[in-house]
Amino acid sequence: MSKEQKITGNIQPPNKDLEILKQNFPSCFDKKGEFDFEKFKIQLSKNEINFSKESYGMDWLGKSYARLLATDETTTLLQEDEKFNQKEENKNSENLLIKGDNLEVLKHLSNAYYEKIKMIYIDPPYNTGSDGFVYADDRKFTIDELQELAGVNEERAKRILDFTQSKSNSHSAWLTFMYPRLYIAKQLLKDDGAIFVSIDDNELAQLKLLLDEIFGEENFVEIFTWNKTSTPASLSKKSRKTVEYILCYEKNKNNFKYYGEDLSGGDQPLLNEGNNIGVLKIPKDKIIFKIDDGIYNSGQYHRINLLNDIEIIEGKSSEDLNIEGRFKWQQSFLDNEISKGTTFIIKSNKFSIRFQRFEDESYKTPTNYIRDNIIFPLLDKTNAEIDTNETSSKELEELFGSKVFDFPKPVSLIKYLINFLVNENELILDFFAGSGTTGDSVMQLNAEDAGNRKFILAQLPELIDQKSNQTAYDFVKNELKVEIPTIFEITKERLIRASKKIQGEREGEDFSNQDLGFKVFETMPIWEDYNFESEELEKQTTLFDESKLTKEDIKALLVTWKTYDGISLTETIQETDLNGYTGYYSYENLYLMDKGFTTTNLKVLLEKIDIDKNFNPTTIIAFGYHFESKNLREISENIKSYANKKSIDIDFITRY
Secondary structure, three states, X not given: OEEEEOOHHHXXXXXXXXXXXXXXXXXXEOOOOOEOHHHHHHHHHHOOOXXXXXXXXXXXXXXXXXXXXXXOOOOEEEEEOHHHHOOOOOOOOOOEEEEOOHHHHHHHHOOOOOOOEEEEEEOOOOOOOOOOOOOOOOOOXXXXXXXXXXXXXXXXXXXXXXXXXXXXXXXXHHHHHHHHHHHHHHHHEEEEEEEEEEEOOOOHHHHHHHHXXXXXXXXXXXXXXXXXXXXXXXXXXXXXXXXEEEEEEEOOOOOOOOOXXXXXXXXXXXXXXXXXXXEEEEOHHHEEEOOOXXXXXXXXXXXXXXXXXXXXXXXXXOOOEEEEEOEOOOHHHHHHHHHOOOOEXXXXXXXOOXXXXXXXXXXXXXXXXXXXXXXXXXXXXXXXXXXXXXXXXXXXXXXXOOOOOOOOOOHHHHHHHHHHHOOOOOEEEEOOOOOOHHHHHHHHHXXXXXXXXXXXXXXXXXXXXXXXXXXXXXXXHHHOOOOOOEHHHHHHHHHHHHHHHHHHHOOOOOOOOOOOOOEEEEEEEOOOOOOOOXXXXXXXXXXXXXXXXXXXXXXXXXXXXXXXXXOOOOOOXXXXXXXXXXXXXXXXXXXXXXXXXXXXXXXHHHHHHHHOOOOOOOEEEEEHHHOOHHHHHHHHHHHHHOOOOOOOOOEEEEEO
8 A cells, every 4th residue: 555644844742632532432523633522512411421610720821822832743853873872881772861852852752652651750940030941932923823723812822922932931931831741741651650740839839730730630649848958048038948849640540559668677578788698498489570581590690699590481480489698588587478478579680679578568658758768678778868959969069070060859869759660671751851860860770779770861952151150161161072061961971970980889790781871862953944734745845955965864854753653762773775775674664765766676675575584564664855756656556566475564655
């Protein structure tokens, strides 16, 4: 079959709610695909569902505009930092750092990472009046365009455009900024995922209402209070501020119990460096292994010595488990637990330290006040103090050798939040990355418990003000040799140094299975004259000069398209030789991006489909500007008529 798509100028987050409505209420859509709410109300009323005349909600100047931004097409492409990503420590990494406006980044992630993120933590601007937040938007709409797109009248459209172009830091400006980012973030969360948002009292009330609207009031979990400072400034005659807040919402409210603190009295057989070395034997029928199937030979795994060979098949072991380490429990205590019917879960390919009762009752849930001296699982220290801003600032200063970032969030705080619900091979997203604390926290946790969590960070290349932060400016310009110093460079360098610090502090440990690298991508503007409507293709072809595109431009288009097609950024694309013409193959998608595709190349392509067992494209995508019309027709007709030996149903798509 053959079909055409115009994608590049129309990359936007999918509206899954609308798709569900179309599936279940097709009669409520007109021939143009527009949703008829009145028909929808009538259909529900027939089922005795009454609409309340009273309503409660949140409105502000710019809300309709914020909704438009949440679903509007992106204005950028994604490009890879190939030199950095091919370094030995980064080439196989599944961690990501993306440079760009986080709204654009989120839109690019919305297909490949749809419902893939277990946890989101963000520390957005607090809108205090002194944190530098102003609403800045480079999208340009006329009053008429905004009326049509946002569904508002002329007077409101004019007011919205005035406020979006005025660099406002009002409540309305802040809400307009936050709404589309949170809207897309929700789509990225797994069904059992959760979001944590740091804030202070300037926007706490507004943020709570906004999250209620986007995530649903019923999915609210808690407002956690964190003691941010031990030396509060006397900025007010009424009080000295010592706390900030972290709002938590789940994608869908569930009964999952969050890890908070260990129960007292050594209630888990966790490793503790202060204990003597002991041996534990656990019957194979009392353990559920949440690790990869396969044979595990006796030997050292992280800080546990496996004393016998075992084979794991579907979470069960072929043999009883005999392990040696510095355990809190002795065998007699363990045997007593087993006699009560307790079953254990082991959650690490390195048999590190997570021994969890199957009933999940061997720990406390977190309190809503995050204090210091909290004892929580998975950390080497039995007394894990949650740091204040003062401590975290000092730690970061030691890492860099100078003060390059003000008030970074403590690693210990983020580790504590991650540990609530992320114990396995899960993704953690932070799209206000700042100094990179979240990435540092993920790497540290993995080093401590041999975990396999991954992070995705996004950071705007915000210019560093030389006057207000001379130290940071000089560090980036002189030490990092970056001509235009931005916050992104500090984020990137923090992750590099944090990785080296972890390996330096744990010298002698095996990090071969630890992901201590990351890949870098960044957004770039779509080329001038490139964004157009598909029905205007013939007219616009003469306006866009594809000959000006560089090899790097085509690579960026390829990265953007493959991500749009649901392929993660860390998945490599295989270059496929078609008798001198290079195709790009990944996850059953074959991309034909370059000029010069001939009938001979087509013949080789069809033969390769037949004979190469590892080459099974279900979709072939061609960059239309690099093909003549007759070539596209030839490819389309041959793909459609060719009866390949594998009986693969192949789509051919032309994109411009």
